[in-house]
Amino acid sequence: MSFDQLDLSPALLQAIAEQGYQQPTPVQEQAIPVILQGRDILAGAQTGTGKTAGFTLPLLQRLLNQPQPRKPRSPRALILAPTRELAMQVYQSVRTYGKHAPLFAEVVFGGVNINTQIKRLQRGADILVATPGRLLDLLYQKKVDLAQIQLLVLDEADRMLDMGFIKDIRKIIDGLPARRQNLLFSATYSKEIKVLAEQILHDPVEVAVARENVAADTVSQRIYAIKKEYKRELLSWLIGHGNWQQVLVFVRTKHGADRLCRQLIKDGIRCRALHGDKSQAARNRALEDFKSNKITALVATDIAARGLDIDQLPHVINFDLPTVAEDYVHRVGRTGRAGAEGEAISLVAQEEAHLLYAIEKLLDKKIPRVADTGYEPVSLQVEKKAAQGPGKRKPKQGNAVKKRTGQGRDGQKRSFKRRRRKPKGES
Incomplete structure (x- = not known):
């Protein structure tokens, strides 16, 4: 038609x-x-x-x-x-x-x-x-x-x-x-x-016209499992090594956006931050500079997850995973628009594994992991706590004497007693 x-x-x-x-x-x-x-x-x-x-x-x-x-x-x-x-x-x-x-x-x-x-x-x-x-x-x-x-x-x-x-x-x-x-x-x-x-x-x-909560098929998605302290270093390497000219980076907080932008500038990457504390004039200027390729990286909070309309945006980076799984779809939806191909990369620390689990449950699929990140391996396995049955609960401690074991300065194990504190006036 x-x-x-x-x-x-x-x-x-x-x-x-x-x-x-x-x-x-x-x-x-x-x-x-x-x-x-x-x-x-x-x-x-x-x-x-x-x-x-x-x-x-x-x-x-x-x-x-x-x-x-x-x-x-x-x-x-x-x-x-x-x-x-x-x-x-x-x-x-x-x-x-x-x-x-x-x-x-x-x-x-x-x-x-x-x-x-x-x-x-x-x-x-x-x-x-x-x-x-x-x-x-x-x-x-x-x-x-x-x-x-x-x-x-x-x-x-x-x-x-x-x-x-x-x-x-x-x-x-x-x-x-x-x-x-x-x-x-x-x-x-x-x-x-x-x-x-x-x-x-x-x-x-x-x-x-599409399944609910699904990223566009034109978006290639990847996960880098990495320690939190190495994320910025990896991000700078990806931008520089790939010679990326336009990348939208999502972070969780306004302070985090400003901090990351300062760090990227020190790494020689032209960058602007976009979040709710910026004036409207500053936000408009950041968007125009990004669209016209005057800057390489735009670091944004989720306020920009649905309001950006950039033709042929090639790269989206989740520096922080969103706390709401549905926001992942909106973030990666900034690329791969109107049939164009795009790439969405998420840098995931071990403490964010539960957020990744929620996202993959929403998508009903596992996002591919990069096998060799160049850094020491990080597990993204979510440990599920076994539910205790009613007969396996630990009895509550009252005011009775409680025991705990510790180690003295001489290296020998000792037992210590913690006694109930007597109220004032009690003999």
């Missing part, structure tokens, strides 16, 4: 052709016709499958099919995203595919001056892309009108739930018109997602 067969306007087809796309991805092929029919949709697609265009294109087409309102325009479509980076990515997608259409879009998110966003909203917009927190701020100040919303999109809905946005989402939905089209896109189908879908979707069509 080609895009010409999807009943899209010439303006949208021209924008698609300018991006070099000829055929829709599976999620686009399934979702676009359903959305154009005005049906609610529950779409599950792993990251990197083109699902952003899967709702952006039909959303634009639906608005184009209507008479264009006079200025200033109130938003007719609302797209909610969990992070600033993802909101910007969606906004850029809307602008890219709608560049030849008489439609206007705005994006609002936290971390920047709200007054600037208010001024832009006053000019009017057909499509509003927002993070839940900043949108609520604008609603409380009565600086945005959602009374004309006809289409609601929840992008990365599972991530929004993970980040605790469910109450904000409910408040926003309560302020929307009852009659509207709802599109829910999620990388995973958790129980919470299914509950949310039942509450806001009306007779939805389900679209699932």
Whole structure:
């Protein structure tokens, strides 16, 4: 199937052709016709499958099919995203595919001056892309009108739930018109997602183009079992020996991101850190430098796991394994996007073995290990503690005398007695 067969306007087809796309991805092929029919949709697609265009294109087409309102325009479509980076990515997608259409879009998110966003909203917009927190701020100040919303999109809905946005989402939905089209896109189908879908979707069509919680087949995955203190050294060697020009490195903490970035710079590797404590301007600058190959390594926390959209990103490194197994899928999904090949390498210390076990259980497969890491072998075997039966429990010690054995300075074993401490006044 080609895009010409999807009943899209010439303006949208021209924008698609300018991006070099000829055929829709599976999620686009399934979702676009359903959305154009005005049906609610529950779409599950792993990251990197083109699902952003899967709702952006039909959303634009639906608005184009209507008479264009006079200025200033109130938003007719609302797209909610969990992070600033993802909101910007969606906004850029809307602008890219709608560049030849008489439609206007705005994006609002936290971390920047709200007054600037208010001024832009006053000019009017057909499509509003927002993070839940900043949108609520604008609603409380009565600086945005959602009374004309006809289409609601929840992008990365599972991530929004993970980040605790469910109450904000409910408040926003309560302020929307009852009659509207709802599109829910999620990388995973958790129980919470299914509950949310039942509450806001009306007779939805389900679209699932990949198995739940599976990394893309185009991503080559490897494990390096290594002691924690050698991780940075191995990472620098991999970048230098492989002559890597672009690598996204995931760490667990903001402090860890800054520290690792400083160490990589000392090793002669151009690097920037990306995390929630950075200003929006600094985050934008780091992303632009990374996309334009001004820096080699971008060290990020999971805030960037779903918000980065980088064409042909070849390498992703898990310097630290994520504590939530599902985040592994989103991290490695930054590479191998839209059919391109990619490589995901995880540096795993022995104390992270239980995290690797959870990831492999989620993936339902064992990730290949590198046999010779160049360092001493490290076991990633998870020791399972045998459960004690009710008859094998040790009796609780009361206030009776307890014995322990120790070793004196002369090397001889001795027995020591620990007696109950007498309360004051007790003879």
